[in-house]
Amino acid sequence: MPLEQPIDGVVISRNVDIGQTVAASFSTPTLFNIANDLSKMQIDANVAEADVGVVTIDQKVDFTVDAFPMQTFHGKVVQVRNAPITVQNVVTYNVVIDVDNPEQKLKPGMTANLTVTIDERNNVLKVANAALRFTPQDANNQRTGGGNGNSQGRRQQGANGAADGSGKSGNGGEVQFARPTDPVLAGQTRAIWVMGQDGKPQRRRVKIGLTDGASTEIVEGNLVEGEMVITGQTLSSSAAKSNSNQTAAPGFGGAPRTGGPAGGGRGR
Numbered sequence: 001m002p003l004e005q006p007i008d009g010v011v012i013s014r015n016v017d018i019g020q021t022v023a024a025s026f027s028t029p030t031l032f033n034i035a036n037d038l039s040k041m042q043i044d045a046n047v048a049e050a051d052v053g054v055v056t057i058d059q060k061v062d063f064t065v066d067a068f069p070m071q072t073f074h075g076k077v078v079q080v081r082n083a084p085i086t087v088q089n090v091v092t093y094n095v096v097i098d099v100d101n102p103e104q105k106l107k108p109g110m111t112a113n114l115t116v117t118i119d120e121r122n123n124v125l126k127v128a129n130a131a132l133r134f135t136p137q138d139a140n141n142q143r144t145g146g147g148n149g150n151s152q153g154r155r156q157q158g159a160n161g162a163a164d165g166s167g168k169s170g171n172g173g174e175v176q177f178a179r180p181t182d183p184v185l186a187g188q189t190r191a192i193w194v195m196g197q198d199g200k201p202q203r204r205r206v207k208i209g210l211t212d213g214a215s216t217e218i219v220e221g222n223l224v225e226g227e228m229v230i231t232g233q234t235l236s237s238s239a240a241k242s243n244s245n246q247t248a249a250p251g252f253g254g255a256p257r258t259g260g261p262a263g264g265g266r267g268r
Contacts, residue, residue: 008036041099041106043075045114046085046092054118055080061097063114068105075099077116121210125218130231132190132208132216133180136201137233177205184211192221195228 015030016022022029043063047055061075079096097114099106178188186209196202206221223229 038104038107039101041101041108043097043099043112043114045095045097045112047095047116049084049091049093051116052080052093052095055095055116056118060117061114062117063097063099063112065106065110065112067107067110071105073099073106073112075114119210121217124209125223125225126215127192127206127218127223127229128231129184129211129214129216131192131229132184134193134231134233135180135191136193136230137235184208184216186210192223193230194223195230201230 022031043061055077057077057080059077061077062072063075064072075097077095078098081094081096083094085092085094095116176189177191178185180191182188188208190206190208192204192206193201194204204221204223206223207219209217209219211217
């Protein structure tokens with residue numbers, strides 16, 4: 001048999017000792033694990049089945065390792081394998097990522113926490129997702145601009161950012177607003193509240209685009225860069241106490257009770 005060519009590289013592990021007898025049967029025994037070039041690394045990532053549909057080849061990957069928590073490394077997706085991996089009824093798929101390791105900081109066997117960039121936007125107007133879920137309250141704890149009060153609560157009028165709640169759009173039609181509690185999805189029309197010059201909240205109609213879970217892109221609408229967007233509201237202590245007295249059930253420290261004391265029994 002011709003001899004195999006020698007391999008240059010770094011020995012990762014040695015499975016036999018000097019003088020140990022190795023018997024080759026049906027499977028060839030492993031003597032050494034040798035890394036040919038540690039400047040080129042590969043990540044075998046387990047991506048959940050809910051996310052693997054948006055992962056494609058050549059997407060950028062940012063990841064960190066526990067050994068260097070303050071440093072972000074970069075890679076690229078080179079393969080998305082189809083074989084499922086099922087562990088305790090959780091299905092994942094193997095995604096292969098190529099990484100350059102010129103300083104050899106990354107070592108074999110490290111655990112990587114990675115983020116795959118599926119899309120990006122540059123130089124766009126964005127707001128915090130908390131602003132998309134905010135609805136102002138007056139002193140009586142009543143939400144303003146909440147629509148017509150029916151059970152659907154989705155049909156709202158009043159485009160052009162009107163703060164008077166007239167419910168008239170600019171072209172006489174209706175605008176379909178997503179509710180503040182709805183999931184943030186691209187293409188939705190949302191209501192955002194900004195602080196007006198008179199110190200009162202004003203509603204603005206916007207159409208949203210890409211989101212990363214914390215911030216959302218504004219595709220169109222009458223929101224201007226630099227405006228103060230409202231993400232929360234704090235009521236005064238007197239108003240909160242008044243709301244508590246008005247809304248609490250009788251007998252639980254709220255409105256005064258009528259009739260005899262609680263607990264039943266006979267009246268004398």
